[in-house]
């Protein structure tokens with residue numbers, strides 16, 4: 001096996017897989033390296049919500065809208081087993097005040113290209129028969145969709161035809177004259193390429209550091225509760241309006257604003273807790289209590305349903321809650337694609353396409369200024 | 381009892397089998413307030429399982445060689461002031477900073493009433509469950525777990541069939557075969573995959589464990605009395621039947637457990653009791669980050685200190701959570717742990733310097749060494765996957781086949797149980813991988829340079845399923861949110 005390719009992607013999560021896929025589509029030869037198996041990191045611990053509904057107008061929403069289009073295309077090209085479902089989202093408000101806020105939010109989104117339909121209280125149960133009575137109404141977002149993240153990642157990688165080296169940790173980024181990237185070092189030997197893409201998710205800061213670059217990626221813990229398999233009780237991705245404020249918040253304290261969704265395999269997933277506690281995997285009964293309380297408030301029928309398991313993941317976040325996508329300002333040949341926080345599955349295809357365009361020297365499909373990795377450079 | 385409801389117990393013991401009973405009784409007699417929680421309605425665990433009083437079985441001791449030891453423990457339990465919380469299913473254990481531990485349990489007729497038991501120390505004595513390796517036809521009705529068949533006999537006195545082949549690996553098979561025969565079943569053969577030669581390599585451990593020899597002799601004569609042949613280096617490689625078991629094919633194995641072509645022989649039967657030893661039930665502890673050790677049979681048990689403490693201070697373990705070794709070892713470990721907890725909580729280190737502790741520790745070490753010898757002899761050989769076909773079901777809950785798992789490994793980049801699970805759903809069903817975990821780990825490792833790596837100690841943060849309503853009903857905590 002040759003150890004040279006056009007580009008090395010560090011990280012076989014959904015972001016690395018999307019980078020590999022679009023780079024390969026552009027005719028580049030790609031090697032993907034991961035210290036674990038495919039989807040070993042946060043991708044294997046996330047849910048597969050592809051949301052535009054929770055994003056306010058701005059650069060992240062643009063990335064999400066482009067991704068929504070790309071996911072639809074990918075669903076045609078990849079096997080059905082990635083479980084893509086264009087099921088739409090339903091955001092509900094508990095009362096009229098909450099409804100007024102949702103309305104204002106949806107109006108601002110409309111200008112950016114997001115479709116949302118107001119659902120008065122009397123029609124909520126047409127969309128979701130098991131919702132609690134007495135809610136204030138909601139908004140239906142048809143562009144929201146879903147995939148199974150690990151399967152989507154594995155199939156993106158397979159379709160890319162990239163060489164995938166699992167179980168190999170990158171321990172150094174190799175540089176040549178003028179500090180230009182030459183490849184990476186793993187326990188199994190040196191791999192060579194003129195470009196290295198850092199798609200190491202929550203560990204992106206460490207990989208950047210190996211290259212002498214600076215990227216302050218930090219973990220934000222989240223729990224997901226998985227129920228026993230059920231006949232379809234929940235049809236859309238359903239969440240309460242305070243989810244949006246939880247997503248946008250920078251507070252370290254535990255926040256829970258639950259998203260409830262059914263899966264094709266039967267279990268209902270309940271997620272949405274966020275807290276900054278480093279890489280602590282210990283189960284938090286309080287986080288689970290809040291997820292369960294909010295889910296059963298939305299869907300009282302779930303009270304008698306059993307949670308079979310729970311898992312924790314660590315969302316990769318940057319101080320301004322936007323990902324870093326683009327070339328490193330100081331290390332030629334190094335690109336970053338990490339820090340997608342709670343939206344990496346949704347944002348993956350657009351991220352991959354941007355990276356591929358930068359690698360081939362073509363025009364990126366959108367303004368990548370806000371994602372510049374250099375924005376965190378420490379003041380010299 | 382703690383003096384007030386808000387006061388934590390000194391010790392909460394999880395599991396009322398031999399280990400937990402011995403630990404609770406010892407700690408109670410040393411003056412600690414103790415809660416003893418178990419999912420079952422009666423004490424005794426797996427070994428001293430007996431019918432609920434209502435079933436009217438006159439002499440449960442008929443199936444037990446060591447009933448007297450259990451009766452003595454039960455008497456002491458009654459006198460010790462230990463609070464026995466039966467029908468308590470513990471789903472997780474937590475600790476806030478350096479405060480007391482909380483055992484979160486479910487109880488009540490529907491098993492959905494949340495209860496929190498607080499204690500200054502925890503003794504985990506949750507025992508073990510049976511290890512299964514799949515083979516073609518193992519999902520057919522009439523195929524039962526060997527230990528499960530034993531447990532059914534002990535608690536309800538039901539036989540899985542009239543002609544029952546007993547197969548798999550490990551000394552439990554002999555016990556199961558003699559119980560079945562004693563209860564009236566015909567056992568055409570005991571099929572053992574290993575050669576039993578491992579024991580012979582270590583005559584010293586055998587000599588140091590005369591009781592084990594005695595036990596083996598008892599089972600041996602029972603087999604003789606009922607004329608049950610023991611076939612070593614053999615395995616059931618296929619089950620036949622349409623609606624239920626009608627026969628099995630038994631094949632000879634090489635040293636690596638690879639079936640030898642052309643050696644298959646059919647045995648008619650209407651049930652198959654099969655098991656490959658036991659897996660320590662460690663999830664409550666591994667969820668807290670407790671270190672594990674790999675036993676010689678590839679299972680993962682909790683790594684324990686000289687006085688039974690796990691790597692997490694304040695959490696002790698005894699019995700099969702720390703490695704498979706039988707009820708006497710479980711009792712010795714439970715007693716040691718009970719003394720160690722009392723010494724720690726009362727600030728009396730001298731308690732652990734006693735002659736009794738030295739004796740117990742010596743017996744424990746000897747029995748552990750023997751258990752390790754046995755475990756090595758019965759460790760599944762890497763060739764066992766040779767009796768699988770691509771169509772064999774591995775995960776029965778989610779109906780994932782060998783072929784599906786092999787495709788995830790060779791085609792999609794899975795290398796371990798977690799990724800196989802994510803890509804195929806193997807292990808996501810009702811049993812949460814307790815049934816298929818070993819097989820999935822072996823198949824996942826097949827393509828890697830390590831060959832057949834042992835299953836890692838899996839993280840399974842909910843030890844039992846929890847209704848969302850019960851989870852939501854927990855009293856709120858405000859101090860763990862940052």
Ligand SMILES: Cc1cc2nc3c(=O)[nH]c(=O)nc-3n(C[C@H](O)[C@H](O)[C@H](O)COP(=O)(O)OP(=O)(O)OC[C@H]3O[C@@H](n4cnc5c(N)ncnc54)[C@H](O)[C@@H]3O)c2cc1C
Nearest residue numbers: 011013015041042043046049170201222313343344345346
């Ligand atoms: C509870 C929870 C729910 C979520 N729900 C959603 C959702 O519904 N929708 C959504 O869009 N997003 C969701 N997310 C966020 C999403 O999971 C992440 O944004 C996304 O998975 C990040 O992907 P990634 O490829 O950047 O990182 P990862 O998947 O973590 O991949 C990084 C990879 O890099 C590897 N790596 C690290 N260091 C090295 C090294 N030195 N050498 C080699 N390899 C290395 C790691 O092993 C890892 O496999 C959720 C997250 C959590 C925790």
Ligand SMILES: Cc1cc2nc3c(=O)[nH]c(=O)nc-3n(C[C@H](O)[C@H](O)[C@H](O)COP(=O)(O)OP(=O)(O)OC[C@H]3O[C@@H](n4cnc5c(N)ncnc54)[C@H](O)[C@@H]3O)c2cc1C
Nearest residue numbers: 395397398399419425426427470506507527699700706707
């Ligand atoms: C199916 C089976 C059959 C066996 N048959 C024999 C035999 O015939 N002969 C023999 O010598 N040995 C047998 N053994 C081995 C025997 O179990 C041990 O030698 C001995 O019982 C170990 O004692 P222990 O206290 O460690 O665990 P156990 O006796 O297994 O006791 C553990 C207890 O913990 C409880 N528990 C577990 N998890 C929880 C939880 N989350 N919440 C609340 N309670 C919990 C269980 O209900 C159980 O009562 C068998 C084991 C199994 C699994």
